[in-house]
Amino acid sequence: MIKLFSSFILIIAAAFSACAGDPVHSAPGDIKLPAGFKAIVVADKLGNARHIVVNSNGDVYVKLERLKDGKGIIRLRDTNGDGVADEKFGFGNFGGTGIAIKNGYLYASSDDQVYRYKFNDKNEIENPDKPEIIITGLVNKRQHSSKSIALDNNGFIYVNIGAPSNACQETDRTAGSKGQMPCPILETAGGIWQFRADKLNQSYAEGVRYATGLRNVVGLDWNTSVNELFVMQHGRDQLSQLYPDNYSNEQNAEVPAEEFFIVKKGMDFGWPYCYYDPIQKKKLLAPEYGGDGKTEGLCGTKEKPLYAFPAHWAPNALLFYTGNQFAAKYKNGAFIAFHGSWNRAPLEQAGFNVVFLPMKEGKPSGDYEIFADDFVGGKENLSPSKSKHRPCGLAMGTDGSMYISDDQGGTVWKIIYTGEK
Amino acid sequence: MKIFAASALLICGAYFIQAFMPAQQQYDVKAAMARGKKVYDKICIVCHQPDGSGVPRMNPPLIKTKVTLGPKPKLVQILVKGFNEEVEINGEYYSNPMPAQPQLTNQEIADVLTYVRRSFGNKASYVTLAEVKAIRAKLK
Numbered sequence: 145m146i147k148l149f150s151s152f153i154l155i156i157a158a159a160f161s162a163c164a165g166d167p168v169h170s171a172p173g174d175i176k177l178p179a180g181f182k183a184i185v186v187a188d189k190l191g192n193a194r195h196i197v198v199n200s201n202g203d204v205y206v207k208l209e210r211l212k213d214g215k216g217i218i219r220l221r222d223t224n225g226d227g228v229a230d231e232k233f234g235f236g237n238f239g240g241t242g243i244a245i246k247n248g249y250l251y252a253s254s255d256d257q258v259y260r261y262k263f264n265d266k267n268e269i270e271n272p273d274k275p276e277i278i279i280t281g282l283v284n285k286r287q288h289s290s291k292s293i294a295l296d297n298n299g300f301i302y303v304n305i306g307a308p309s310n311a312c313q314e315t316d317r318t319a320g321s322k323g324q325m326p327c328p329i330l331e332t333a334g335g336i337w338q339f340r341a342d343k344l345n346q347s348y349a350e351g352v353r354y355a356t357g358l359r360n361v362v363g364l365d366w367n368t369s370v371n372e373l374f375v376m377q378h379g380r381d382q383l384s385q386l387y388p389d390n391y392s393n394e395q396n397a398e399v400p401a402e403e404f405f406i407v408k409k410g411m412d413f414g415w416p417y418c419y420y421d422p423i424q425k426k427k428l429l430a431p432e433y434g435g436d437g438k439t440e441g442l443c444g445t446k447e448k449p450l451y452a453f454p455a456h457w458a459p460n461a462l463l464f465y466t467g468n469q470f471a472a473k474y475k476n477g478a479f480i481a482f483h484g485s486w487n488r489a490p491l492e493q494a495g496f497n498v499v500f501l502p503m504k505e506g507k508p509s510g511d512y513e514i515f516a517d518d519f520v521g522g523k524e525n526l527s528p529s530k531s532k533h534r535p536c537g538l539a540m541g542t543d544g545s546m547y548i549s550d551d552q553g554g555t556v557w558k559i560i561y562t563g564e565k
Numbered sequence: 566m567k568i569f570a571a572s573a574l575l576i577c578g579a580y581f582i583q584a585f586m587p588a589q590q591q592y593d594v595k596a597a598m599a600r601g602k603k604v605y606d607k608i609c610i611v612c613h614q615p616d617g618s619g620v621p622r623m624n625p626p627l628i629k630t631k632v633t634l635g636p637k638p639k640l641v642q643i644l645v646k647g648f649n650e651e652v653e654i655n656g657e658y659y660s661n662p663m664p665a666q667p668q669l670t671n672q673e674i675a676d677v678l679t680y681v682r683r684s685f686g687n688k689a690s691y692v693t694l695a696e697v698k699a700i701r702a703k704l705k
Contacts (some may be wrong), residue, residue: 192622209622286651286660318647318664385611486620489611527614529621552621 175533175548176518180563183516184227186547187220190554194241195292195461195537196547197250201267204229204539204547206556207243207252209290216240217252219269220556227545227558235272241290241362242303246341251301253291256284258303258339279303281347283333287316288360294373296366301341302373303351306360307334311380311432312416319386323432327416330356334415336364336375336407357413357446358405362483363462363538369476370506373407374450376459376480380419380430381487387431395437397488398423401452402459404478406506414446422452451508457495458483460536464503467544470561477502479515481535481548486528493525498535498548516548516559594679594691601680604673608666609681617685625659627681634689640678641692641700644669671697 175183192209199205204220212218215234223230242253250261250269259275278301282291288306295301310317312327312334327334332348335356339346354373363376384396391399400419405411418427418441427443429435453459461481465474477500484496498516502509521532528534537549546559605613612624619626627633632640632654647665651658669677675697682689 287662289660315647316649316662316664319668382611385608486614486623487611489614490606527616527618527620529614529618529626530616534621 174518175516175557177516177559180561182560182562184558184560186222186227186556186558187218187229187232188553188555190218190556192239192551193218193536193549193554193556194290194551195243196539196549196556197243197245198539198541198547199245199250199263199267200542202541202543203267204556205243205245205250205252206537206549207240209241209551210239211237216254217243217250227560229556235269236275242293244293244295244301246295246301249341251278251293251295251341253293253303255289255291256280256282258291258293258301277345278341278343279339279346279351282337283308288333288378290362292362292364294364294366295341296373297368297371299341301339302354302364302366303337303339304358304361304364304375305333305335305337306362306378307415309334309416310359310382311430313432317382317386321432323416323430325433329416334358336361336373338409352409354409355407355411355413357411357415357417359415362458362460362536363480364407365462365464365478367464367476367506368466369464372506374462374464374478374506375405375407376453376462377403377405377413377415378458379403379455380415381456383431390431390437393490396455397491398455400455401449402455402457402482403449404451404453404459404480404501404508405447406450411447412445414443417441418443418446420449420452422455425452451501451512453480453482453499453512454495456485456487458485461538461549463538463540463546465540465546467540467546469544470546473502474500476504478508479538479546480512481538483534483536483551484519484525484528484531489527493528493531496520496525496528496531496534498538519550592691592693594683597676597679597691598683600673601676601678602684604669604677605680608669609677612661617681617687619659620661622657623659623661625654625657627687628685629687630655633681633687637678637692637696638700638703641674641697642704644674644678645701645704671701674701 191212194207206218216238217236219233220229221231238254240254244251258279261275262270264270285308287308292304313321315321336354337351338354339351360378361375379400383391384393401422429439429441460483463479481498482495485493496519499512500515501512519533533550534552536551539547548557617627649662675692675694679691
C-alpha cells in the first residue's frame with residue numbers, strides 16, 4: 145500500500161513538473177532542456193571553448209581561450225547530417241574569446257587584437273595561417289581581458305574592452321583603498337569601442353568609444369529586429385568582503401545584479417561609481433565612492449538595466465534568436481549563457497545555465513526562464529572548478545538550431561526542437 | 566647536599582627536555598589550524614573558494630601547487646605585498662590580482678599559511694610565528 149502510494153506521488157510529481165514546463169533530461173547524463181528539445185553533443189574535450197559561430201554551410205567555429213595543440217580556433221564539420229562533428233580542423237596561433245562571421249569573413253579576437261580570415265567561394269578559410277589584423281593594441285592587463293565582438297549591418301565592429309579592475313580603487317580589490325575620481329581606466333577600457341569592420345591595423349585613435357561605464361561585458365549581440373547593440377554586464381565583486389560594515393555575505397550573494405542593457409552611442413552605464421541593487425531596484429553609489437548601500441548620489445543619471453539578472457552569475461554569451469525551428473515565443477527573444485558564480489562564496493554557487501528572456505520590439509516582455517540546466521553535473525555546487533561544464537558561448541545555425549559551448553569540459557551541444565509547435 | 570643534587574638534577578632535566586624536545590610538540594598545530602581557518606574564511610575564501618580550488622583561469626588554486634607547498638618567504642611576501650604578475654601555476658595562468666594583506670599580524674599570517682599548507686589535501690610543514698617575524702622583517 146505504501147509502495148503504491150509513493151509511486152502515485154512520483155507519477156503526480158512527474159506529471160506536475162512536465163506540465164510546469166521545467167527543463168528535463170532527454171537522456172541520462174545530458175543537460176536538461178524543456179520538453180520537446182534535444183541536445184546533441186557535437187564535440188567534446190575541445191579545450192576552453194569560449195564563443196562560437198556557425199557558417200551558412202553548417203560549419204561551427206569555436207574560439208579557444210588557450211591554445212590546444214598550438215591552435216586557437218577549431219572548425220567542426222558534420223559531414224553526414226547527424227549533428228555530430230566528424231571532422232575537426234584547427235588553425236590560428238592566438239588564444240581568445242571573440243568570434244563572428246560577417247560579409248564573407250570570419251572575425252576572431254585575441255586579448256589585444258582582432259583578426260579576420262576571408263572565406264573562398266567554397267566556404268573554406270582562404271588562408272588559415274595569414275589572417276588580417278583589423279584592430280591592434282587594445283588594453284590587456286590580464287583581468288577582464290577577453291575581447292568579445294559583434295558586427296552591425298553598416299560596416300562596423302563593436303569590441304568590448306573590459307576594465308582591468310573591480311571598482312577602480314587606487315589599489316584593486318584591497319580593503320580601505322579609495323575609488324579614483326575620475327576613474328582613469330575609462331579612457332581606454334570599461335566600455336564598448338566601435339571600429340570599421342574592413343580597415344586594417346586600427347587602434348584607439350581610429351576607433352570611437354561608443355559607450356562607457358561598463359565594467360566588463362563578455363556576452364553581446366547585435367539585435368537585427370531593432371538594429372541596436374545589446375550587452376550583458378558582469379557586475380562588481382566583493383561588496384561584503386571589502387565593506388563588511390555595510391554589506392553581509394548574504395547581501396553580497398544577491399547584490400549587485402548582472403545587468404542587461406541596450407547600448408546606444410554615448411551612453412554611460414555608471415561603472416565604477418555605481419552598481420544596481422535589484423532588491424531596492426536602484427542604481428546606488430559604490431562604497432569606494434562613499435556609498436553605504438542606500439545613497440544614490442550621482443547614479444540617478446546613469447542608464448538603468450532593461451532587466452536585472454541574479455548577482456554574480458557571470459553572463460558570458462547573449463544571442464537573439466531569429467530562427468524558425470523553435471516555437472514562436474522564442475523569436476527575437478534573448479538567450480543568455482551564464483558561466484556560473486564564484487563571488488557568492490561562502491554561500492553556495494549558482495547560475496551555471498542558459499536562460500531565455502522573452503522580448504518584443506527590443507524590450508523584455510516577461511520574466512526569464514531557465515532553458516538549459518544541469519551543467520554542474522551534481523547536486524552540490526561549492527566551487528566553479530568542480531562544475532563539469534560552464535556555459536560560455538551561444539550561436540544559431542541556419543536551420544534555427546542553437547549551439548552552446550562550454551569552456552570547462554570543452555563540449556559543444558547542438559539544441560534542436562523535435563516536439564510539436 | 567642531597568637537596569642541592571636533587572634540584573640540580575631537576576634543573577638539568579628540565580633544561581634537557583626543553584632543549585631536545587622536538588619543536589613539533591611545542592607548536593599546537595590544531596590550535597593554529599583553527600585560528601588559520603578563521604582568517605581564511607574572512608579574507609581568502611571568496612577568491613580561493615571553500616575547498617581551495619580557486620576559480621579557473623581567474624584565481625589560482627591552493628591545492629598541491631608549487632607555490633602553496635613551496636618556500637615560506639615567497640608565501641609571506643605574497644600575503645604582505647600582494648601579487649599581480651603573469652606566472653604559470655601547475656600548467657595554467659590566472660588573471661586576477663592577489664591584494665596585499667598588510668593588516669594581518671605575524672601570528673595571523675603564520676596561522677593562515679599553516680591552515681592552507683595543511684588543508685585541501687596539502688601536507689606541507691606548518692609556519693611559525695618566529696619564521697614569519699624573521700621573513701617579514703626582511704621585507705620592509
